[in-house]
Amino acid sequence: xxxxxxxxxxxxxxxxxxxxxxxxxxxxxxxxxxxxxxxxxxxxxxxxxxxxxxxxxxxxxxxxxxxxxxxxxx
Amino acid sequence: xxxxxxxxxxxxxxxxxxxxxxxxxxxxxxxxxxxxxxxxxxxxxxxxxxxxxxxxxxxxxxxxxxxxxxxxxxxxxxxxxxxxxxxxxxxxxxxxxxxxxxxxxxxxxxxxxxxxxxxxxxxxxxxxxxxxxxxxxxxxxxxxxxxxxxxxxx
Numbered sequence: 001x002x003x004x005x006x007x008x009x010x011x012x013x014x015x016x017x018x019x020x021x022x023x024x025x026x027x028x029x030x031x032x033x034x035x036x037x038x039x040x041x042x043x044x045x046x047x048x049x050x051x052x053x054x055x056x057x058x059x060x061x062x063x064x065x066x067x068x069x070x071x072x073x074x
Numbered sequence: 075x076x077x078x079x080x081x082x083x084x085x086x087x088x089x090x091x092x093x094x095x096x097x098x099x100x101x102x103x104x105x106x107x108x109x110x111x112x113x114x115x116x117x118x119x120x121x122x123x124x125x126x127x128x129x130x131x132x133x134x135x136x137x138x139x140x141x142x143x144x145x146x147x148x149x150x151x152x153x154x155x156x157x158x159x160x161x162x163x164x165x166x167x168x169x170x171x172x173x174x175x176x177x178x179x180x181x182x183x184x185x186x187x188x189x190x191x192x193x194x195x196x197x198x199x200x201x202x203x204x205x206x207x208x209x210x211x212x213x214x215x216x217x218x219x220x221x222x223x224x225x226x227x228x
Contacts, residue, residue, distance in 0.1 A: 017151035017197070024200045027148060028207070031141045035211055038137040039218050
């Protein structure tokens, strides 16, 4: 068991940071939304609204496209 | 002699006003403002967030630095492809231009990827996109800083 875990850890280090598709997608959406919010709006409350709205739209469009592509994936 | 003066005389009181240097009416030369804006844009590209920091836009400066840094760190940690100038085709060159957009972080990404890129799995492919996005985002931020320095609404 310990050897298995050790091997998995070694493999993970060799492969670098291991994020699944959804985690990478969430990280990307969050980071870009924050950057757009700060660059695009000056007022703090406007920024928060913009960040949340942008993040929501990233998720909506990403999941929507993934869902639309699902029938062609197999 | 001053003691001989009539105290009932209504002399105007002398109020001491602070001496303030008036700004010269001569407007700044057009070229120097443009050059300054260009320098701010280049600084923003070279060091993410510096263009905004030079204009005392601290919040934006920190956010640009942190977001570009996170994307570069994640991209390099996921073993994304850091393109070099010795590309084989136009897509490699485009990737190099996008990666170079991260400024000094480009060299950080190369340093982080000690094992080299690995795009044989999805993580590496995502990493490549993260790095390119970081570069394009930083170019956008540098352009924003340049426009703000030119006096456009930002």
